[in-house]
Amino acid sequence: MLADDIKKILVSQQEIIAKSKEIGKQISNDYASTVPIIIGLLKGSVPFMAELIKYIEIDCELEFMDVSSYSGTESMGDVRIIKDLDRSIVDRDVIVVEDIVDTGKTLEKVKELLYSKGAATVKVASLLDKPSRRIVDIEADYVGFVVPDEFVIGFGLDFNQKYRNLPYVGVLKEELYKE
Numbered sequence: 246m247l248a249d250d251i252k253k254i255l256v257s258q259q260e261i262i263a264k265s266k267e268i269g270k271q272i273s274n275d276y277a278s279t280v281p282i283i284i285g286l287l288k289g290s291v292p293f294m295a296e297l298i299k300y301i302e303i304d305c306e307l308e309f310m311d312v313s314s315y316s317g318t319e320s321m322g323d324v325r326i327i328k329d330l331d332r333s334i335v336d337r338d339v340i341v342v343e344d345i346v347d348t349g350k351t352l353e354k355v356k357e358l359l360y361s362k363g364a365a366t367v368k369v370a371s372l373l374d375k376p377s378r379r380i381v382d383i384e385a386d387y388v389g390f391v392v393p394d395e396f397v398i399g400f401g402l403d404f405n406q407k408y409r410n411l412p413y414v415g416v417l418k419e420e421l422y423k424e
């Protein structure tokens with residue numbers, strides 16, 4: 246069973262639901278006079294995006310992009326656009342949904358790209374924040390939970406594509422990823 250691989254749970258499903266409600270309410274207030282495009286970064290943002298949008302009580306549109314910078318547990322330092330947007334975002338208010346802001350490189354690139362595509366505003370909602378690893382001076386506008394400098398998995402976050410389907414955020418047993 247997947248749960249047998251988990252050393253400890255950092256953020257429970259109940260906490261994620263409560264926080265999603267809070268952020269959803271904030272977004273509903275902040276974007277009351279516009280129709281934001283909510284862009285999920287595949288694949289890690291999918292569970293959080295699905296939870297969050299239930300609590301956004303204004304009109305919004307959904308889009309997805311796929312960018313990649315990681316293989317295993319360490320950054321390769323480069324961000325690749327794997328799947329671009331299907332529609333125009335010119336003059337639109339965009340909210341990027343991310344699973345975690347780690348070094349900040351992905352967000353920097355994605356924000357740059359979205360502005361170059363003509364977005365009016367770009368804000369970021371991230372389930373997790375790992376500030377201790379930041380290389381680029383960038384912050385999410387809506388943050389769920391700050392996590393310590395540990396490799397976390399679950400609720401969208403993977404280790405070699407596994408564990409995304411766990412309904413909570415946890416830390417993997419070390420013997421599973423350390424040699």
Ligand code: IMP
Pocket residue numbers: 289314315320343344345346347348349350351352395396397398402403404
């Ligand atoms: P950044 O560009 O370093 O901020 O990394 C962003 C991406 O790296 C995230 O969207 C995740 O997919 C991945 N990532 C960073 N830290 C972790 C982690 O602790 N567990 C799983 N994935 C992570």
